[in-house]
Structure formats: structure tokens, C-alpha cells
Amino acid sequence: MQWQDEGIIIGVKRHGEGSVILELMTKGHGRHLGLVRGGRSPRQQATLQAGNRVDAVWRARIEEQLGTYAVEAVTLNTARFLGVSVALYGLASAAALLRLLPERDPHPGLFEALGVLVDHLDDTSIAPALLVRFELAMLAELGFGLDLGACAATGATAELVYVSPKSGRAVSAAAGAPFHGRLLALPAFLRDDRSYDHPTSAEVVAGFALTGYFLRRHVFMPRGLAWPDARDLFVAQIRD
């Protein structure tokens, strides 16, 4: 068995004295693990860091095996991230979400979204909004996508300012007014028309509250998984 694919490193785990187990989000093979022999050598260490984009060749005798990776650097993003706490927390948060996906299940849309995210993670003016969008994409891929295009009560497509915590559908200002305290806020930058793309930090925090609510309710709590610390640290950083 052998294939070649583009991938973004989302995790590296030591294995034995000199090797590492590499966790890649690949374009055509989804989240895929493999062993890199000699991965802890000084020559390979800089490449084998989470956030880097690599060209990977995976080989195994049979498909069920862990297999081995041979990787070549395409874009070394990690060095840019090391001095930026938001970038590191964002990367860890995105990786924690990607680990919710089953292994070897292709998600080309998520791969593209992750690519955009890692390209801009050290740009604190857009990275938070990109991570919120990434979380929305994750919810959709996990089968819990939010419907933010029209009001669940009236069908209106304008003045959408709430999301129903029960249905995950948008609610217009007029229809939601009587239930204001029970609805989640829909920040303008998440509306389907994307007419407003420069959110304030308060709007981004509202975006994280929205995605966080559904991630907890539909994904982390039913699976009994610990909530990722990195996400809370990321939100705390952008709130400051």
C-alpha cells in the first residue's frame, strides 16, 4: 500500500528513542497517523511540528497497519507561531476538534478550512474569526450543522440576530424578541450573506459562545470527552 498526499501536521507524539507518530490532516485521506522513523533527528524536527504543511508519502504492507510516513516540508508555519500565544492556542484548539473525526475519513472541505486557518493563525486580526468559521465547518462535518440562512419561525432572511439552542436555526430579531433571554446571539459576521466581515472582539466571543454551545451539547458531552483547554485559553486571549 502506498499513497502520496498533501497534509497539515496536527500532532506529533514521541515513539521510542528516535521515532515519532505523526498525525496529519490530509486532503484525500482525512486524519491519518503514521510512524516517521528518525523523526526526532535534528534534521527532521523542524519539519515535524504541528502547523507545518508537508508533502507525505504513506507506506504499509496492508491498509490496516499504522504504516510509515516519509514527509517533505512544503510550508513551515510553526516557527511563525512560536511567539504568538493566540496562534499556538488556536492550533491546539483546531487539532483537538479534528481529533473528533474518525481516522482515515476524507474531509476535503475541512482540510481547505484548516489550510486557510494555519496560513493566518499568527494574524490576530483575522485568526479568531477564522477559527469560529472552522468550528462551524466542524459542526457541519460532524452532522450538527447550524442553519443560519433563514429564520426558523418566519422564514425571513433579514435581521437574523439569534440562534435557537434547540434547533440550531437562525431566528430573526422580531420573532426572537419575546424569547431574548433563551436564545443564543448570532453575530453579524456569521450570517450566510457574509456582508459584514470585520467583527469586533465581542462579536467573535459571541461566535465562540455559539459554536461552543453546540460543540459541548452535541459532541463533547455525549462522548464524555474533556473540553479542550486550548480553546478556553484562546477565547480568554481575544477577550483581553
Add this chain to the structure above:
Amino acid sequence: MASPIGPEIERLIQLLARLPGLGPRSARRAALTLIKKKEQLLVPLAEAARITAERVLVCTSCGNIDTADPCTICCDMRRDPTLLVVVEDVADLWALERAGVINARYHVLGGVISALDGIRPEDLNLDRLVARAAEPGLTEIVLALNATVDGQTTAHYITDLLSPYPVKITRLAHGVPVGGELDYLDEGTLAAAIRQRTTF
């Protein structure tokens, strides 16, 4: 076929094979050498291992391992009391001590934050670090953590954690290693070296 080696020797080989850097073959060679040099090696090694097992302690102040608590480093009055170096592991502390480049006290975290390894902030020796940061006389904390995603994530977390305390937080420089040739360096290291260039 029965093993040509007695169960005691087989057990010795199995235990040696669990040490870092030793596989079953090298463990056999090591065991054979120990047995051949019984008086010079095997007996003193067994005695040293027994005494270490009896006396080894983790320093309640810094997390270092020693046979005394507080450890020898914490008790050393010649060390600069204004400087504290935070390291991931005792191996890093030993590496800095071998280099002899800093005359400071240390704080061993016992790991770094890693989602993949399931290590969370509460698993690290951070409460004691916060307590030490509040001690009078300390002016600088050096975060000597690995230049990896996990190492630097932990460094940022500690920086945020210690922000209420009036101590200067510094970290190790990233850049060209001694003996490093620019042609062979990765772009990330070169970029870090250019960003952190100093006046010559």
C-alpha cells in the same frame, strides 16, 4: 526448546531491555558484561541501584530529583536567588548544569501541556511555581522550554499565569545553532534567527 539462560539472568535481561537506548540484543550484551565483571560492575551497580531506590526523593520546592529534600541545588547558597529557570524535565536541568551557563535555581514542570499526550495544566508542577514567583527577591524567571509547539504553548500559558507577579519573564533565544550552516537550516529557524538578530 528450553532457554539456555536461567530465569534470574533472563529477568535481568528483560529489565535492562526496558532502559532507553537498549533493545533485547544490546540488553543481552550488557547483562553478559555485568556477569563477566561481577565484582567490578554487577555488585557495585546492584548496590548503587538499591541505595538510590531507597533514598531518591522529589524536591518539594523545585521538582528536581535528589537524595535530599530540599535538593542540593535549592540549598546551594552560592546560586543567584533572583533568577529561576523553568525546565520541562530533570534531563533539561542536567543539560543546563552540564553546560554550566547559568548560576540559578530551577523549577521542573514535569512535562508540557499536550492534548495528544493528555497532559493538562493541572498535571504540571505549576502551583509551586506560582508560589515561588510570589517569593520576595526573585526578579527573573527564564522559561527554558523546548522550541516545539507544546513547549512554547506551555511557555505562553506560564507567562499568562505569572502576569500578576512583578517578575521579568524571559525565554531562550531561537536561531542558528553553534556549528550550524545557514544552507542546511530550515526556513523557520532562519526566520526566527533574522527576527531575533542582535547588534554585533
